Each structure stands twice: as C-alpha cells, then as structure tokens.
Amino acid sequence: MPPAMPSVPNRILLAAAVALLPGATVLPASAVADPLKIGFVSTLSGPSAPLGVHMRDGFQLAVKELGGKLGGQPVEVIVVDDELKPDVAVTKVRALLDRDKVDLVAGVVFSNVMMAIQKPVLESETFLISGNAGPSPLAGKGCSPFFFSASYQNDQNHEVMGKYAQDKGYKRVVLMTPNYQAGKDSMAGFKRHFKGEVVEEIFTQLGQLDFSAELAKIAAANPDALFTFMPGGMGVNLTKQFAQAGLAGKVPFLSAFTVDETTLPATQDAAVGLLSGAEWAPSIDTPENKAFVAAYEKEYGVVPSLYAAQGYDAAKLIDGALRQAGGKVSDKQAFRKALAAAPFKSVRGTFAFNTNGFPIQDFYVVKAVKRPDGKFATAVETKVFEKAKDAYAGDCKLK
Amino acid sequence: MAQSVPTPRRAAGVRLALHPAVVGVLGFAAALAIAHAGGSVYGATLVARTALLALAAVSLSFLIGQAGLVSFGHAAPLGIGAYVVLIAGEYGVTEMLVVLPLGFAAAALFSVATGAVALRTRGVYFIMITLAFAQMIYYVAASLSAFGGDDGMAIAARSTLFGLRLLKSDTGLAMLAVALLGLALFGLDRLIASRYGLMLRAGRANEAKLQALGLDPYRHRLIALAIGGGLAGVAGVLLANQVEYVSPATMNWHVSGELIVMVVLGGTGRLAGAVLGAVAVTLLDETLGHFTEHWKLGLGLVIVAVVLLRGADLKALLRGGAA
Amino acid sequence: MTTALFVSQLLNGLQLGVILFLVAAGLTLVFGVMDFINLAHGVQYMLGAYLVAVLTAWTGSFAAGLLLGLVGALVLGFVLEVLVFRHLTRRDHLEQVLGTFGVILIVTELVRILFGSAPLAFPTPAVFAGSVTLLPGLNYPVWRLVILVVGLAVAVLLWYLVNRTRLGMLVRAGSTHPETVSALGVDIDRLFLVVFAFGAMLAGLAGAMAGPLVSVEPTMGDRILIVAFVVVVIGGIGSIKGAFVSALVVGLVDTLGRAFAPDLLKVLVGKSAAAAAGPALSSMLIYLLMAVVLSVRPSGLFGGRSA
The missing domain is CATH 3.40.50.2300 (Response regulator)
Structure with missing residues (x-):
C-alpha cells in the first residue's frame, strides 16, 4: 500500500464522519x-x-x-x-x-x-x-x-376512581399498579378521595405478561373492589386473565388507562362492564x-x-x-x-x-360496552367531578 | 492483522497521522467545525452523541475483539456512569474532573465484581451471565425512588470543566467527547500492541497453552473488563451530560444489544470498526427516521444485507455471475 | 396462606414453565445441533400467535385456525431458514446475533405494517372459557389447564422423538459430535432445516397457547426471548431435558417469587423496606437464579459442552 494513502477503513471512517454533515446543514438558519x-x-x-x-x-x-x-x-x-x-x-x-x-x-x-x-x-x-x-x-x-x-394532570383519572369507590361505599379495596413512579402516583391519587381500607398494594413488574400470581392473591383477599392502572399491553394481559380467572362480575374492576379504545379491540368481550376513570368518552x-x-x-x-x-x-x-x-x-x-x-x-x-x-374540566367513570354495530367502546357511566382543578395548581406561582 | 505483520519502515510521523485515533478525531472535528460554521447547533449535538456512543462501542470492541469477552451487559457500566453524574450532582459535585474518574471507577468496579463470577463461564454462557448482571443492576436502578425510580430524573446541571461552564453548549461537550474518544482509541491501541495485549489475544486463541506457560488469563481478562467497563462508564458520564436526564432505560438490554450491533457491524477486528459502526447506526437512525415511520425495517434490511454480503465469497459470486 | 392459594400459585408457575419450555425447546435444539444463536426465535413465537389469531377469525373455528396456523409457522420457519439462516450457520456467533437481530427488526416492522401496532383480538376458545373448581376454594381457568396439558404432551413427544427415533439420534449426536455425524454421510444442512422449522413451529405453538392470555402485538416476542434464553442457559445448551427442568424451575421461581417474596420480605426486613425492595427483587429473581447456577455449574445444569 502506498504510504500516502490512508488504509481503507480509515478512509471510510473519514467519509462517514463527513457524512454527518448533510444532516447538520440541511436547513440553514436563514431558511424562511x-x-x-x-x-x-x-x-x-x-x-x-x-x-x-x-x-x-x-x-x-x-x-x-x-x-x-x-x-x-x-x-x-x-x-x-x-x-x-x-x-x-x-x-x-x-x-x-x-x-x-x-x-x-x-x-x-x-x-x-x-x-x-x-x-x-x-x-x-x-x-x-x-x-x-x-x-x-x-x-x-x-x-x-x-x-x-x-x-x-396525571393524578386526576385515578382520583376519579377513588372518589367513585368512596361514593359506592366500598370498604375493602386492593390496589395493583406497575412498580414505577406513575404507578405509585396512581395509588396516591386513588387514596386522595378513598377513605376505606386498602387491603393490599400489589406492585407488578413493568410490562408484566402473566398476572396469575396476583389474581390468585386478589381472589383470596376477596375485596369489595380492585383498582388498577395497567396502561397499554399490560392492560390487555390483565383484562383477559381477569376474565378467565372468573373474577369479572365478582370483583368490581376499577381502572385508569387500562380499559380504553386502544385495548378494547384486543380484549373485546373480556372487558365489557369494566370501569375506568376518564375526562372523555366517545359517548x-x-x-x-x-x-x-x-x-x-x-x-x-x-x-x-x-x-x-x-x-x-x-x-x-x-x-x-x-x-x-x-x-x-x-x-x-x-x-x-x-x-x-x-x-x-x-x-x-x-x-x-x-x-x-x-x-x-369534568371527569367521568366510563364503562366498556359493545355497541350495536359490534364495535367496542367506552361510554359515560356517571359524572364524578365537575369543573375539577388538579391538586398541584396551588404550588404554581404563575398568575 | 496489522500487529502481526512486520510493517515496512515508514516515517513515524506518517504512521501517527494515519493512526485510527487521529483519523477519527479529525473526522469528527471536521464535522463539528462545518456544523459550527453552518450555524447548526444540532450538528454539534449529533457529533457529541455519535462520539460518546462510539466511545461506548469502542470499549465493547476492546472486550469482544481483543479479549474475546462478548458482554451482553455493556449497557450496565454505561448506565452506571450516567447515574454517577446524577447522584454526584444531587450531592453538589458537578466538576467533570471529579465525575469522570468517579464514573470510570464505579463502572470498572461493577465490571470487576460481576466479572469475577462471569469469567468462570465461557462462550454463550458468558454472554448470558453478563446479561443477567446487567438486568439486576437495571432493576436496582429502577427501584431507586430517590433518583426517579423507573422514570429517571433530570440532572441538576451539566458538569463543569476546571470549574468553568465549558460544557454548557453542545459544541463544548462534543469537543470533550471527541477528545476522550481519541484518547481511548490511542490508549487502547497502545495497550493492544503491548505484551499485555498479546497475552489477551493469546488467551482468546489458546487458553490451555497460556496456562501451561504459567500465565493466568483470568487476571488479564479481569483487567480487560475493568478497562472496558470503565471506559463505558466514561461514555455514560458524557451521555448523562448530553441528555441532561438519567433513566434506567439506558441500562436496558436493548442498549447492550445496540452496542453489540455497532461493534459487529463495523467489524470486531479493529477498534476503528466500532467507531464506524456507531457512526453508521446513528446516521441510519437519523436519516431513515425522517422518511418513514417504519425506519426500523430499513435498519433491519441494512443489517441483514451487511451480514449476508460479508459472509458471501464475493469473488466466487462475481465469477458465477460472469460465467 | 391457604392451601388453595398455594396450589393455584404452584399451577400458575408450572403453566408459565411449560410455555417457556415450548419456546426454549426449539431454541436449545437449534443451538445444540448447529451451534447457532437465533435471536429471531421470539419473532416465531409472535408469528405463531398472529397466524392462529388471524386464521381462527377467518375460519371461525379455533381448531382449524390452530392447525392452519401451525402449518403456517412451519412454512415460515422453512422460508426464513432458506432465505437467511442457512447462510449464517457456519459463521461466527456474533455474526449470527447481528443477522438474526436484523431479522427481528424486519419481521416485526412488516407485521406492524400489515396489522398495525394495536394488539389483535385473540379470545379464549369458547369450549375452554371459564374456570373449574379443582379444590374447595380453588377455581382455576380452564385455558391454563389446557396449556399445562399441551405443554406436557409436547414434552413427552419430544422425549420420544429425541430418544427413540433415528432423527433424534442424529440430533443428539449432532449436538455433541457434529463432525462425526457429517462423516457418517448425513446431510447436516437438511437436518438443520428440519430441526429449525420444527423449532419454529413449537415457538408458534407457544405463541398460540399464550395468545388468549396476553396482548398479541408485534413486539410480544422480545420479552419472552430473553427469558427463553435464560431457560436454555440454565438447563445447559442443547439439552431438551435441561430445557424442560429449567423452564419449570424458572416458571415456578418467577411466579412464586412474585406471589410470596414481598410478604416474606415484610416478615424479614419490615414493611417499608419490603415495599421498596420487594418488587425489584422479585423482578430480578430469575436472573439471580441464572447467575447462581452458572457460577456453580458454568455449563448449565445438564450442559456437557461449553458452547
């Protein structure tokens, strides 16, 4: 190899480094x-x-x-x-x-x-x-x-369910959320208005697939209601397994961001009748x-x-x-x-x-239903808060 | 391999100028200069990010290519470096000259402690045991509720350098990242050429022979893990500064996987390959993402094409095509 | 703690174990016979669930959907092997990791383009819906029992295939003495094709079994893949027996850990410390288990060869 030429990998390296530039200069600052x-x-x-x-x-x-x-x-x-x-x-x-x-x-x-x-x-x-x-x-x-x-505000949809559980007169409730900050906030939000006994707080792994162990525990505890926050795929897993375990209809299922139109196409009948806190519903x-x-x-x-x-x-x-x-x-x-x-x-x-x-804004308890056209959706069950403000606004110095 | 072939005599200056470390640094510096001249702040961000990812990839390439230690848990030392910035910041320590060695030390310590156990295994078992340790530290980080738990937390402020806020701009940070990358490339290259490097490679090729000679590959490998892990920690310190946010997501096994992709894509034989791989992955991510939501399809196709083409005997293919 | 709760947790652990076994069996065979690391095995699990879900909806019958879906999984296994994997078999492990990682990206994104990101409906087959009373106070979902039975049946079938047939003899020999096998004039490429496609079908079966329990979406294979690797490594690469034992152990450790570790910790270290450490500890139990097993037995429980 002639000494003046960089070896091949080095040339590629240089070319690649220079290739960083188009991305960097595609839009000059002056572009109106x-x-x-x-x-x-x-x-x-x-x-x-x-x-x-x-x-x-x-x-x-x-x-x-x-x-x-x-x-x-x-x-x-x-x-x-x-x-x-x-x-x-x-x-x-x-x-x-x-x-x-x-x-x-x-x-x-x-x-x-x-x-x-x-x-x-x-x-x-x-x-x-x-x-x-x-x-x-x-x-x-x-x-x-x-x-x-x-x-x-993140806490609010959980607060809705806490208030609802309180209004319903539930005495013993099990809470279950993934083990991360939003899960802990969710439980705190629920407890803000719920004054009954929290029998157990179950923290699950984020992205958990199998809820059999937790569902067995819940069945054994036999609470007045379950409150849960399982966004996305976790909600689908839980909803399906909740129904299979025969708990649907026995233990009221209160949730936030668990039963909604992103998961209903997958859970379908298994989710019908489950409740959720929301500020909006298609109905x-x-x-x-x-x-x-x-x-x-x-x-x-x-x-x-x-x-x-x-x-x-x-x-x-x-x-x-x-x-x-x-x-x-x-x-x-x-x-x-x-x-x-x-x-x-x-x-x-x-x-x-x-x-x-x-x-x-207003907050509702919504319920999963099967519409006459066969599609699944949530529908307003009852209004829980009217023109509600979040709990943190007092700490904000803005006018 | 360059080391094993007696190189024809060349002026030392030329050799130095062609050193991958120099070429790499010059390439990144040129990109940075042009970005700066073009008034592109984001260009600097991109250079900083690419350089620090390249540093992490190089540290892994040292382990894979030289020591034959395929770690599937390299995100762990990277994340530890990032957490050092966060935790030190919470205690008011933000000086780079303190945080960098601290990040190196913490990550090296983790690598040695887990390596002492992991090195009992070989091959695929080693790959999986390093993954296991990384997953454990991932769950530990996710349970640190004082530091944001699974969500992570913003760092108090970017680190200072010599007590000055030189790293406030991404240009400053990019210069530091590129300089550290150059230093790492140069230092590791020396190390590879040394007796120690020879021993590492020999241990990879024929362990029994080395042991018969009364040499202990275990100790050499442990040192390699300390160096590789420590450098990943340094990259983590830079990463925390670039993002100004630290979260367990950095320690996820996906990140370990991406680092392996960078190293293998660029070729494990040379450290510079890891730099190429890091540049390629960042650029693909950057450009494909603009065209389509399904950019991962493009990335996958590129990866499979590279692997298949690299394996195919191109000359035979050409002959076959001509005949 | 009541007996009913403990028994149901035991069943839950075993049922998770057999799902893991179905995925791990193919992985460990391919690993053992061809010394091939296939990261894309999780994708085959996902494809199985998708195929059966779509075909069940199309035919209106779960039995037909399952049958067609398994055939589909087998065919896709053949196609992937011919297109990509066979070109990677004699390559470095790292090249295999990279290549199969690329396949994950491609297949996952293709599925997303075809079916969208949203999870697919996969209802429990009507015959197996609901639950039965096994013991007083113990109602157990029928579908989970079905999974247990199917998993155990496959384990028996595999044991028979591996230990009592010529193909199985070749597979066993191939995993320990590949040179000898090819010297005997056996077409090792064809052996690999068969083993690979069969493994893909088993993964697909696992996906179909898990479908009614979990969210059927394009990335569902990612998570199971890592756990399946843990199972394979603990059991010892290439060993079906190892995969079976270790799958059940991992399933039990994971489930019982989640069920009882937080309560146990409460007794040991107090309530507040347990609340902080419990969930993190139960998440990392299987990795802890793997680290301990490998530090004592560096080639897994039943592994002869260090791959």
Whole structure:
C-alpha cells in the first residue's frame, strides 16, 4: 500500500464522519419558515405504540379537517418517534428545536419522556402543548408559562376512581399498579378521595405478561373492589386473565388507562362492564364530539380513544389560539394569552385553563360496552367531578 | 492483522497521522467545525452523541475483539456512569474532573465484581451471565425512588470543566467527547500492541497453552473488563451530560444489544470498526427516521444485507455471475 | 396462606414453565445441533400467535385456525431458514446475533405494517372459557389447564422423538459430535432445516397457547426471548431435558417469587423496606437464579459442552 494513502477503513471512517454533515446543514438558519412548523413527539414503536398512534392520528385528523392549516396558517407537522426512551427523545427534540426550528412542540404520551424533553423545550421558550402526559412537577412548582396541557394532570383519572369507590361505599379495596413512579402516583391519587381500607398494594413488574400470581392473591383477599392502572399491553394481559380467572362480575374492576379504545379491540368481550376513570368518552353528547368520533372512525376504521381526543383537542387549541394571536407565535406574550383563553370548542364539552396551564374540566367513570354495530367502546357511566382543578395548581406561582 | 505483520519502515510521523485515533478525531472535528460554521447547533449535538456512543462501542470492541469477552451487559457500566453524574450532582459535585474518574471507577468496579463470577463461564454462557448482571443492576436502578425510580430524573446541571461552564453548549461537550474518544482509541491501541495485549489475544486463541506457560488469563481478562467497563462508564458520564436526564432505560438490554450491533457491524477486528459502526447506526437512525415511520425495517434490511454480503465469497459470486 | 392459594400459585408457575419450555425447546435444539444463536426465535413465537389469531377469525373455528396456523409457522420457519439462516450457520456467533437481530427488526416492522401496532383480538376458545373448581376454594381457568396439558404432551413427544427415533439420534449426536455425524454421510444442512422449522413451529405453538392470555402485538416476542434464553442457559445448551427442568424451575421461581417474596420480605426486613425492595427483587429473581447456577455449574445444569 502506498504510504500516502490512508488504509481503507480509515478512509471510510473519514467519509462517514463527513457524512454527518448533510444532516447538520440541511436547513440553514436563514431558511424562511413559510409554513408554521410543529414538532409532534409521540411513541410510535414498541409495545406502547397504539397510544402514540391514536394521539398522532387525532392531531393529524384535526389538521386535515382544517385544510392543512391551523389558525389560517399552512402548517408542517414533523412527527418524531420518541421510542419511549428519554435519551432518544431529548436528542430528537433538540433536532426539532435547533435544526428544524419548530415554532411549537406538541404531543408526548409518557411522563418520563415529558420530564426529559420539557427542559430543552421550555428553556428555549418554545411552547409545549401536551397531548397526554401531565406529570405533577409541571403542574406545581415546576410550572411554566410556555406549557399547556390538552389532557389532564396525571393524578386526576385515578382520583376519579377513588372518589367513585368512596361514593359506592366500598370498604375493602386492593390496589395493583406497575412498580414505577406513575404507578405509585396512581395509588396516591386513588387514596386522595378513598377513605376505606386498602387491603393490599400489589406492585407488578413493568410490562408484566402473566398476572396469575396476583389474581390468585386478589381472589383470596376477596375485596369489595380492585383498582388498577395497567396502561397499554399490560392492560390487555390483565383484562383477559381477569376474565378467565372468573373474577369479572365478582370483583368490581376499577381502572385508569387500562380499559380504553386502544385495548378494547384486543380484549373485546373480556372487558365489557369494566370501569375506568376518564375526562372523555366517545359517548359524550355534544355536536363537536359526535362529528369527531364519526370522522375518526371513517378515517382510521377504529373507535377513537381518549388519546385521540386529546390529540385532536391539542390541534384545535393551537388553531384557536393562532386565530386569536393573529397567526403568529413570535409574540410570545400574546400567544400565551391566546392559549390561556382556550379559544376552541373541546370535544369534551367544558374546557378552561387553570393558572398552571392544566385544564379545568369534568371527569367521568366510563364503562366498556359493545355497541350495536359490534364495535367496542367506552361510554359515560356517571359524572364524578365537575369543573375539577388538579391538586398541584396551588404550588404554581404563575398568575 | 496489522500487529502481526512486520510493517515496512515508514516515517513515524506518517504512521501517527494515519493512526485510527487521529483519523477519527479529525473526522469528527471536521464535522463539528462545518456544523459550527453552518450555524447548526444540532450538528454539534449529533457529533457529541455519535462520539460518546462510539466511545461506548469502542470499549465493547476492546472486550469482544481483543479479549474475546462478548458482554451482553455493556449497557450496565454505561448506565452506571450516567447515574454517577446524577447522584454526584444531587450531592453538589458537578466538576467533570471529579465525575469522570468517579464514573470510570464505579463502572470498572461493577465490571470487576460481576466479572469475577462471569469469567468462570465461557462462550454463550458468558454472554448470558453478563446479561443477567446487567438486568439486576437495571432493576436496582429502577427501584431507586430517590433518583426517579423507573422514570429517571433530570440532572441538576451539566458538569463543569476546571470549574468553568465549558460544557454548557453542545459544541463544548462534543469537543470533550471527541477528545476522550481519541484518547481511548490511542490508549487502547497502545495497550493492544503491548505484551499485555498479546497475552489477551493469546488467551482468546489458546487458553490451555497460556496456562501451561504459567500465565493466568483470568487476571488479564479481569483487567480487560475493568478497562472496558470503565471506559463505558466514561461514555455514560458524557451521555448523562448530553441528555441532561438519567433513566434506567439506558441500562436496558436493548442498549447492550445496540452496542453489540455497532461493534459487529463495523467489524470486531479493529477498534476503528466500532467507531464506524456507531457512526453508521446513528446516521441510519437519523436519516431513515425522517422518511418513514417504519425506519426500523430499513435498519433491519441494512443489517441483514451487511451480514449476508460479508459472509458471501464475493469473488466466487462475481465469477458465477460472469460465467 | 391457604392451601388453595398455594396450589393455584404452584399451577400458575408450572403453566408459565411449560410455555417457556415450548419456546426454549426449539431454541436449545437449534443451538445444540448447529451451534447457532437465533435471536429471531421470539419473532416465531409472535408469528405463531398472529397466524392462529388471524386464521381462527377467518375460519371461525379455533381448531382449524390452530392447525392452519401451525402449518403456517412451519412454512415460515422453512422460508426464513432458506432465505437467511442457512447462510449464517457456519459463521461466527456474533455474526449470527447481528443477522438474526436484523431479522427481528424486519419481521416485526412488516407485521406492524400489515396489522398495525394495536394488539389483535385473540379470545379464549369458547369450549375452554371459564374456570373449574379443582379444590374447595380453588377455581382455576380452564385455558391454563389446557396449556399445562399441551405443554406436557409436547414434552413427552419430544422425549420420544429425541430418544427413540433415528432423527433424534442424529440430533443428539449432532449436538455433541457434529463432525462425526457429517462423516457418517448425513446431510447436516437438511437436518438443520428440519430441526429449525420444527423449532419454529413449537415457538408458534407457544405463541398460540399464550395468545388468549396476553396482548398479541408485534413486539410480544422480545420479552419472552430473553427469558427463553435464560431457560436454555440454565438447563445447559442443547439439552431438551435441561430445557424442560429449567423452564419449570424458572416458571415456578418467577411466579412464586412474585406471589410470596414481598410478604416474606415484610416478615424479614419490615414493611417499608419490603415495599421498596420487594418488587425489584422479585423482578430480578430469575436472573439471580441464572447467575447462581452458572457460577456453580458454568455449563448449565445438564450442559456437557461449553458452547
């Protein structure tokens, strides 16, 4: 080999290093952003993907209905998959902020992803509209003028079930959640309004497949009700096994984010009659909601879940605020004011923002039913909270 | 292999200039400079991330390629390095010059402690026992509720360097990551060329012979695990700084798998191969993700194609095609 | 603790064990006969569940769906072997890991494109729905009993195949003395094809058995794969007997650990410490078990050869 030539691997190495550049320089800073750019962060791979798919589809449906525009402005929605890994999410969000120069960031299904990305987004004074995750730090001490939630605060749907159990007069309840922060928060939320006896708190492995050991324990404890929080695939596993163990109909099944339209197509009859806490259900009887549910089913062939409704509302919220702020995000004061006024018709009916950027809204107990057309969906059973605020707003210093 | 063939005499300067460490550093530095000139902040982010992943991959490549120790738990020392940043930060220690050695030491300690048991096994059993230890530390991290439990936690602030906030920008962090990668490549290369490196490779090839000579491959391998693990810890320290968030997800077996993919994709024979693999995986992730939601399909096809083509006798294929 | 609770947890552990055995059996055979690490084995488990779910819905009968699905799993096993795996058999272990990892990505994504990310419906076959009373106070789901019976039947069948047939003799010989077998004039490639496709079908059967219990979605194979590897390694690579014993042990340790470890800890270290450590400990029990077994017996319980 002639001494002057680098050996082959070295040349490839150099070429590969240089190849890093296109990604870095594709969009010069001077590019005038004609359309409004929205970075949409969602979980689109792995076992939790159905949630992220619903949220994204809901958002995209609203944008489509508005003719590819929000607030009269043409928009470009850049969807990224956070893979449910905080470090991946942060890197991709940096790309949205620094390279794509997005005007807004929206979406985010999971709280750990939200907590990881909120720092770079909010520090750059970019507005962040949550389509699902509502971790307590962002509602309380760590609240930000640039953060708005089109969903709920994490504790609330659990509180709903606690209140419901209390109102029903249940005395002995077993709680079961995965062993992670959201699970512990869920139990705390449930216990905020439930004053009876908690017979047992069962923590399971995240992503657990087999619940036979836990179900046997529950059957042995013979409680007045079971409260559980098993999002995604875990909820499917639990629901199927709960029915097989013959517990359905014997032990009331109270849940949050366990029985919804992302899991019902898989659990079907096994889930019918199970209860869940939610701020929305397809059965809510407003013209906006009826239109949304029909359009979503027509577009995607499945019944929308609350994730879809929240994604849809997030887009409508941005649309309304942009209209009010004259189509511009750049005047941050004005845009914040416009967002805070929540100038849109939510599919949930009443919707206003509290000072911390979280909604003031109604909460329901919903029940899984088989609709006359054979599809499975949740339907409002009873309203539990009216115009509810979250428990952390008092710690937020924003006015 | 370069070491075994007597190299024709070359000017020492030329040899140094062609050293993979130098080429690698120059490549990354050029990318960083162009990104900087183009005003791209994200370019720096990408260089920092690629360089630190390359460092983790290189440390694994040292274990796999030189010592013959296929660890399927390399995410563990990586994550330990990241947790050192988080935990030290909670106690007010944020100086890089303290955190880096601490990260190295903690990760090396873990690797030695688990390695002492794992080295009793060979081959696939070694692969699986390293996975087992990594899973255990993963569950330990997920149960640390003071440090965010399964969700993880944001670090208090990025580390300082010499007490200055030189790493606040991604450019600063990228420069540090590239420099450390270069140092690691250079240092490991020296080590491989040394008597110790020879012994490691000899132990991989023929253990019995080495033992007959009264040499102890166990001790050599343990040292290799300490070095490989420690360097992964350093990469973890950088990772925590790049993301400013630490979570058990870093220790998941998927991450160990991805590191193996980087190393094997680039070729296990040379350390530089791991750098190539890391660059390739990051770039594929970066570019394919823009085109389609189903970018993993593309990644899978590339991987399978590389493996199949590398195995095929290309000359025979060409002859067959011409005939 | 009542007897009924303990017995039901015991059954739960055994039932998880036989599912793991169905997955691990194919893995350990392929491993043993061809010295081939197949990460894509979990994908075959997933494909089995998908095939049976889709075909059951299409034919309207679980029996027909299962039969067609198993044939489908067998055929897909053949196809994958011919397309990819046979080109990897004589390669380095790491190249096999990389190649089969690539296959996981491709197949998982293809399934996602075809069926979406959402889990598929896989109801319990009507005949086996509900539960039966085994002991006073012990109602046990029928489907879990079916799994137990099927798993044990497959174990017996495998024992017969491996120990009493010519094919089994070759497989046993192939796992210990591959050179001798090929010297005998046996086409080792064809042997591998058969073993591989058969293993794929067993994994598919496991997927079909687990389908009514778990969420049938594209990544369902990932988690079972790692546990199956744990089973194979504890049992000793290439040993069917080892896989069977170790699958049952892992199933029991995991289930009983989840059921009783938190309570046991409460007695030992107090309630608050137990609440913090219990779930983490029961999650890592099987890995602890593997580490202990390998540190005492570096080639697993029944492994002769260190692969």
